[in-house]
Amino acid sequence: MTGLRGLLGAPPIVVTAGVEVLAAALEAQGVDVHRTDWRPPEPGTAAALAVVASDPDVAGANATAVARMTGVRPHLVSVATAREVIPGMTGDTLLHAGPPLEWRDASGPMRGAIMGALLYEGIAASPEEAATLAASGRIELSPCHHHMAAGPMAGVVSPSMPVAVVEDGGRTAYATLNEGLGNVLRYGAYGPEVIERLRWMEQVLAPVVASALRITGPVDLRAITAQALQMGDDGHNRNRAGTSLFLRTLGAALVADDATPASRRAEVFRFIDGNDHFMLNLVMAAGKLAADAASGVAGSSLVTAMARNGTEFGIRLSGTGDRWFTAPAPTVDGLYLGTFTAEDANPDIGDSAITETVGLGGFAMAASPAIVGFVGGTAAGAVRRTLEMYEITLTEHPVYRIPFLESRGTPTGIDATLVVRTRIRPQINTGIAGKEPGVGMVGAGLVEAPMACFVAAVRALAGSRRR
Amino acid sequence: MTGLRGLLGAPPIVVTAGVEVLAAALEAQGVDVHRTDWRPPEPGTAAALAVVASDPDVAGANATAVARMTGVRPHLVSVATAREVIPGMTGDTLLHAGPPLEWRDASGPMRGAIMGALLYEGIAASPEEAATLAASGRIELSPCHHHMAAGPMAGVVSPSMPVAVVEDGGRTAYATLNEGLGNVLRYGAYGPEVIERLRWMEQVLAPVVASALRITGPVDLRAITAQALQMGDDGHNRNRAGTSLFLRTLGAALVADDATPASRRAEVFRFIDGNDHFMLNLVMAAGKLAADAASGVAGSSLVTAMARNGTEFGIRLSGTGDRWFTAPAPTVDGLYLGTFTAEDANPDIGDSAITETVGLGGFAMAASPAIVGFVGGTAAGAVRRTLEMYEITLTEHPVYRIPFLESRGTPTGIDATLVVRTRIRPQINTGIAGKEPGVGMVGAGLVEAPMACFVAAVRALAGSRRR
Numbered sequence: 017m018t019g020l021r022g023l024l025g026a027p028p029i030v031v032t033a034g035v036e037v038l039a040a041a042l043e044a045q046g047v048d049v050h051r052t053d054w055r056p057p058e059p060g061t062a063a064a065l066a067v068v069a070s071d072p073d074v075a076g077a078n079a080t081a082v083a084r085m086t087g088v089r090p091h092l093v094s095v096a097t098a099r100e101v102i103p104g105m106t107g108d109t110l111l112h113a114g115p116p117l118e119w120r121d122a123s124g125p126m127r128g129a130i131m132g133a134l135l136y137e138g139i140a141a142s143p144e145e146a147a148t149l150a151a152s153g154r155i156e157l158s159p160c161h162h163h164m165a166a167g168p169m170a171g172v173v174s175p176s177m178p179v180a181v182v183e184d185g186g187r188t189a190y191a192t193l194n195e196g197l198g199n200v201l202r203y204g205a206y207g208p209e210v211i212e213r214l215r216w217m218e219q220v221l222a223p224v225v226a227s228a229l230r231i232t233g234p235v236d237l238r239a240i241t242a243q244a245l246q247m248g249d250d251g252h253n254r255n256r257a258g259t260s261l262f263l264r265t266l267g268a269a270l271v272a273d274d275a276t277p278a279s280r281r282a283e284v285f286r287f288i289d290g291n292d293h294f295m296l297n298l299v300m301a302a303g304k305l306a307a308d309a310a311s312g313v314a315g316s317s318l319v320t321a322m323a324r325n326g327t328e329f330g331i332r333l334s335g336t337g338d339r340w341f342t343a344p345a346p347t348v349d350g351l352y353l354g355t356f357t358a359e360d361a362n363p364d365i366g367d368s369a370i371t372e373t374v375g376l377g378g379f380a381m382a383a384s385p386a387i388v389g390f391v392g393g394t395a396a397g398a399v400r401r402t403l404e405m406y407e408i409t410l411t412e413h414p415v416y417r418i419p420f421l422e423s424r425g426t427p428t429g430i431d432a433t434l435v436v437r438t439r440i441r442p443q444i445n446t447g448i449a450g451k452e453p454g455v456g457m458v459g460a461g462l463v464e465a466p467m468a469c470f471v472a473a474v475r476a477l478a479g480s481r482r483r
Numbered sequence: 484m485t486g487l488r489g490l491l492g493a494p495p496i497v498v499t500a501g502v503e504v505l506a507a508a509l510e511a512q513g514v515d516v517h518r519t520d521w522r523p524p525e526p527g528t529a530a531a532l533a534v535v536a537s538d539p540d541v542a543g544a545n546a547t548a549v550a551r552m553t554g555v556r557p558h559l560v561s562v563a564t565a566r567e568v569i570p571g572m573t574g575d576t577l578l579h580a581g582p583p584l585e586w587r588d589a590s591g592p593m594r595g596a597i598m599g600a601l602l603y604e605g606i607a608a609s610p611e612e613a614a615t616l617a618a619s620g621r622i623e624l625s626p627c628h629h630h631m632a633a634g635p636m637a638g639v640v641s642p643s644m645p646v647a648v649v650e651d652g653g654r655t656a657y658a659t660l661n662e663g664l665g666n667v668l669r670y671g672a673y674g675p676e677v678i679e680r681l682r683w684m685e686q687v688l689a690p691v692v693a694s695a696l697r698i699t700g701p702v703d704l705r706a707i708t709a710q711a712l713q714m715g716d717d718g719h720n721r722n723r724a725g726t727s728l729f730l731r732t733l734g735a736a737l738v739a740d741d742a743t744p745a746s747r748r749a750e751v752f753r754f755i756d757g758n759d760h761f762m763l764n765l766v767m768a769a770g771k772l773a774a775d776a777a778s779g780v781a782g783s784s785l786v787t788a789m790a791r792n793g794t795e796f797g798i799r800l801s802g803t804g805d806r807w808f809t810a811p812a813p814t815v816d817g818l819y820l821g822t823f824t825a826e827d828a829n830p831d832i833g834d835s836a837i838t839e840t841v842g843l844g845g846f847a848m849a850a851s852p853a854i855v856g857f858v859g860g861t862a863a864g865a866v867r868r869t870l871e872m873y874e875i876t877l878t879e880h881p882v883y884r885i886p887f888l889e890s891r892g893t894p895t896g897i898d899a900t901l902v903v904r905t906r907i908r909p910q911i912n913t914g915i916a917g918k919e920p921g922v923g924m925v926g927a928g929l930v931e932a933p934m935a936c937f938v939a940a941v942r943a944l945a946g947s948r949r950r
Binding site for chain 2: 243246247248256257260261263264267268270271272274278279281282285286289385386388389394395396399419420421422423
């Protein structure tokens with residue numbers, strides 16, 4: 017708050033926590049009072065919070081976990097075919113966003129993306145055949161998060177898709193390459209132009225980028241993201257700067273790489289230049305790498321995943337390992353494209369909340385005032401929400417910094433006990449998919465993670481700590 | 484201020500103008516008081532201000548002039564050789580930054596740049612010979628501003644140098660291409676690596692960019708600059724976003740242009756990628772185009788040039804045409820590179836204050852909180868200074884907007900009478916040249932335009948209006 021107060025040349029302020037009579041009395045004396053949003057903890061969590069609070073190992077476990085999260089140095093090393101690199105991926109597997117899901121529970125955009133993937137793979141010849149096949153149970157649906165991957169929106173990864181391979185020493189994570197906005201598979205569209213674009217990505221984009229990466233060597237995604245936050249990105253729904261910097265990194269190789277035809281390299285340059293979200297998927301793979309590095313620390317209440325499958329919202333904690341804690345996916349408060357309205361919107365969907373999980377996206381919106389043109393709200397509100405996220409996080413990111421807050425690190429590492437205790441829910445900014453299969457993107461907006469996930473997670477963590 | 488106050492959830496504030504007893508009384512009653520910096524006008528200007536204020540044509544003249552300024556749509560159309568395109572440029576002409584200057588009055592970096600240009604042109608064989616020749620008067624020194632050009636720092640343009648050609652319909656402006664930071668000609672360095680780089684720029688950079696521009700067609704510099712302000716640029720000392728967007732615009736042509744060798748195109752891509760100031764010179768040519776469009780409106784107190792030759796700071800007004808109003812160049816308050824200190828600094832130098840003249844640079848710093856790492860100060864201070872510049876400007880720019888100020892247009896079009904009346908001087912952010920010839924860049928910082936220029940200009944304008 018120093019910067020903001022300094023801006024107005026105001027004296028120090030008094031912060032009151034909940035006790036309105038005190039605030040009113042101070043104001044009557046001419047004191048500048050800042051009311052915080054303090055409330056009692058979420059009902060039914062007092063016992064679990066007491067267990068965690070009295071556990072002498074939790075603070076250390078959280079410090080260990082969040083240090084692992086912020087210490088990861090993700091590099092894009094190559095682009096490869098999903099079935100050849102992703103562990104546990106067979107020719108009959110489709111990965112999807114969010115916690116585990118059956119076809120019968122899948123929302124419209126998830127169904128549309130699964131149908132599109134089966135068309136793209138040539139496993140089904142028509143949308144109807146694809147839907148029948150998916151409903152038959154002969155296709156294995158498995159969360160991206162179970163395969164060291166993260167997928168935006170529907171997040172469907174099929175065996176032939178090219179994926180970015182992101183590494184930090186021995187650890188690896190994966191994400192598909194971004195298709196652009198509008199009628200794209202990840203928003204549930206599956207028309208011929210969607211399938212055609214996916215084929216072009218497989219046959220042109222992937223080999224050209226892979227070849228260029230052999231010239232550039234590993235691309236430091238953390239450095240690009242840190243710079244991009246200085247340039248108005250949040251790393252989730254605004255990636256114009258990150259995409260620009262990535263293209264600068266790749267550009268000279270694209271100019272000079274005689275291993276691929278110049279016309280295809282120019283096509284690839286134009287495709288990435290035409291898609292300011294290109295960097296998102298790389299940030300997500302980097303985020304997955306950081307979150308996985310932080311997982312499995314006994315006693316830690318650090319959130320290591322927030323992910324939505326379009327039906328349910330799920331989270332994981334470091335101290336409870338691979339277990340998901342889910343609640344119905346919320347609806348998004350957003351801006352709609354063209355003639356679409358909230359009536360057309362699917363509930364919240366996608367693994368992209370991995371960005372918020374690692375201190376970007378909704379947590380970094382104070383770095384990204386221009387994002388409000390895409391997701392709604394005001395620049396002042398974006399700053400206010402970032403300030404609020406410091407209340408529920410364990411640290412400030414050492415390299416992701418917010419220039420307007422005098423280079424303060426982004427609020428990083430959600431502590432589930434702080435969410436339950438303060439009742440401040442993590443803010444996510446996100447795209448909005450049409451609820452019917454085949455429609456695609458209808459808007460973008462803001463959403464808060466459901467409290468029920470955090471309540472269940474904190475209770476489970478407490479259960480694991482009782483002796 | 485709405486956004487900032489809204490951020491803190493504070494009630495409306497009382498603004499007091501100068502009368503301290505009132506402010507103190509209000510504060511004693513618990514009212515949040517915002518003291519403005521009101522002062523009486525600059526001494527000795529009351530009569531001139533009265534003449535201008537009572538002139539019924541001035542407001543209309545200013546509206547006309549500033550509308551011309553903001554209405555210009557600059558496009559980069561080509562790169563050409565200075566002597567072939569710049570009007571009035573002969574083989575014996577060197578252009579320089581700022582108001583008119585003789586060699587005997589030239590500062591160290593200006594002398595260094597002139598000497599370097601004579602070495603680069605092959606007119607002199609040694610620095611000593613170059614200095615002797617320049618002192619002899621056989622080389623014509625002429626301000627860039629007299630030739631539809633603008634040059635950063637020393638601003639020296641010699642006949643063989645490639646220049647960007649920026650147009651809007653029938654009007655044209657020029658600027659050299661940016662050499663990068665450090666030991667470069669424009670900062671007064673003239674060592675072998677400086678001359679070699681200039682030759683490379685002439686023989687490789689210029690033809691490759693010119694050829695790529697034939698593929699892309701005219702590049703809309705206004706659109707790039709508007710986007711860059713959404714991405715943390717100020718358009719003067721932070722141009723990382725603008726440079727990125729320019730490279731994106733040019734990139735596909737650089738990949739595919741078989742009219743020039745791929746190895747040279749890759750060199751050019753790497754050169755621009757390695758120089759985040761590349762966009763500055765293009766913004767300056769665009770600014771010169773806008774400022775010239777606004778000049779020559781009888782009665783207008785709009786500032787159409789602020790420029791420094793390293794010895795003097797000069798301004799021009801629309802209503803007084805080509806006349807310069809000068810004062811000694813001020814010193815810059817800055818951050819120094821390596822072991823350099825304020826002792827090593829030359830006074831303020833360069834035509835780059837054309838950016839502030841058209842609503843960018845120091846006027847747009849609220850868009851660019853990260854710039855404080857380069858020029859010093861705080862992000863909060865950068866916002867405060869932008870807010871102050873609204874007090875001395877005629878309009879808010881229609882397309883250059885500041886996301887953090889809820890997309891308010893940048894303060895644009897300095898009214899010299901407002902400067903004199905409020906005693907708020909235009910803020911400029913700038914590089915700092917070493918005061919000795921040959922040294923190069925020593926730092927970057929902030930400076931305010933000297934009040935004496937504005938006093939003289941307002942008096943002259945009043946003189947032109949008396950009947």
